Amino acid sequence: MFSKIMVPVDLAHAARLDRALQMASDLAHLYKAEVVFVGVTTSQPSSMAHNPQEFAAKLNSFAAEQADKRRITASGHAVVSHDPAVDMEDALLKACSDIGAELIVMASHVPSVSDYLFHAHGGRVAEKAPVSVLVVRES
């Protein structure tokens, strides 16, 4: 049913993604699908990397680690955004069409009052994406 599953990851908070990662890997086993981890970064240095190339390398090694640990086929796909605090969804949607994913599995926080003012990424991606989106609530 799905041959490519996209999993957006925030490398700075990878520890919080466990449920989504597990879910993606279960589905990958079920459908014999490939998992693509998508990370969004900036041209400017961040806490994760000095530059986009270093970020891409870290993302690839994260993907390799996950592939090894969960015995799935996985790769990394880094996206550079000018202003990720605002353009995150657009960057993710573009990545989805670029890599040709058929399913997006993404972690999301539990909604709170602030979501009325500042929407959650998961919700927005689910609203706009042309493919199925599975939003996994982290506790």
Added chain:
Amino acid sequence: MADESTNQGIPAPEGEADIIDTEYEIGQDNIETQIGPFGVDIHNPVFLVSGLVIVAFVFYALALPEQAGTFFNWLRPAVTSSFDWFFFGAADLFVLFCLFLIVSPWGKVRLGGNEATPDYNYLGWFAMLFAAGMGIGLMFYGVSEPMSHFSTAFGGTAVPEGGGARTDWAPLGAAAGDEAEAVRLGMAATIFHWGLHPWAIYAIVALALALFTYNKGLPLTIRSAFYPIFGERVWGWTGHVIDILAVFATLFGLATSLGFGATQANAGLNELFGVPTGAATEVILISAITAVALISVLRGLDGGVKVLSEINMGLAFLLLVFVLLVGPTAAILTGFAASLMAYVEYLPALSNPIGREDVNFSQGWTAFYWAWWISWSPFVGMFIARVSRGRTVREFVICVLLIPSLVCVLWMSVFGGTAIHQVLSDGFTGAQDAALELKLFKMLGELPLAGITSFVGIILVVVFFVTSSDSGSLVIDTITAGGKVDAPVPQRVFWCIFEGAVAIVLLLGGGLGALQAMVISTGLPFTVVLLLMCWAIFRGLQTEAR
């Protein structure tokens, strides 16, 4: 400073560059927490100290308006008269340093590694750096400054009986009774304030930030540029102080421009629609415009700031072309060339830091301008840096220094030239006699379609206001988040509202005088920061691949 060997294992920025090997990790001093329902990610103590000091300051201005007013009125002349030579000397040095960079072999260094490609095309890049850098000032001073200098120069010098400092406001030795020379001197003095010097100040800060961010891999914050000087200490209190100073300078520099924008929009609305002038209208204007800036900030760099900047450039260009065509076209065009010549001719005398006799002009105008540009420099510089990855140093300095300077000359020649022409040829003195904020509208009033162009003028003031406010919020947010450009959105919303609030309070507490006093007093310490930055750029460039 790292050599190439420490670079192994980390892929270089596209092509060769010299990453600085530091233990510091971006965001390591940040507090990541929830305040109510909002997640925040702020640098401790930069955010807290700068926020609290500004809040305390605002309360002081509100609680003791009279005392604050007296203090502000004393502060501005006190600083400019004691330190005018310092502002002058520093600004001259910045221009020389930029010119040196253009011709030096380091001009070949590419920001972001020698194979990096630019993030934005020329048009978008240029529009953004220009709209953020001068915006409201061009609207406010485009007519009023050439007119003021022309009038005072024409009026000649005035020395009080029994000697002492000159009491006139004319630049240099004035041009008493000589119309042609007064025009030349007036235009030269105006261009001096809007040409090479301000853009050299911006270029220094922008280049330092871009170099240390894109090539050295340090966080996008002012302190990073000081790594060659202070080493690992920039991550401690030395760096905190530098960043806090930058926040102060940015906030007060912005608030001043917002104050100018509000007074001018108010004057225009009054002229056009009879809207009452005064504090109430200005407060409403600042609030409304801050609300528009909020929307822009929420839409982000590409969806908000860039779009507004481009709209703004388009509108300003249309207005420029309109005035050029329906105004005295031939006079403006010959005036443009003549002004440029006059600028070159008077530049050495105007930029001379010592032994000035035109005290009112050199301290009241030039020193204030230099302080104002310097206080804007962390903001404009960081903004330019953020959008300038992939340019070479030479391309960068030429584009940031020369092209905007030329556009300013053109703008001043068209707007100021038309107004002066109205005085000399038509005998219309409406613009000459009007208050500073009204001069633009009086000048437009003499041209065809005055209703429409004045309205476009007001819109431009407002949109320039918005583009300064939104890009300023992004910059302050980045500095107070320790160089993180992806900090949560509520933070930039906070700063955007805060800027509007500071502008309102200062305007109520002491009017434009209060705003200007704060600009000057934050510009002074930041001048020292800029001087050190020149040295840091020099050191930083030496290890880069050419």
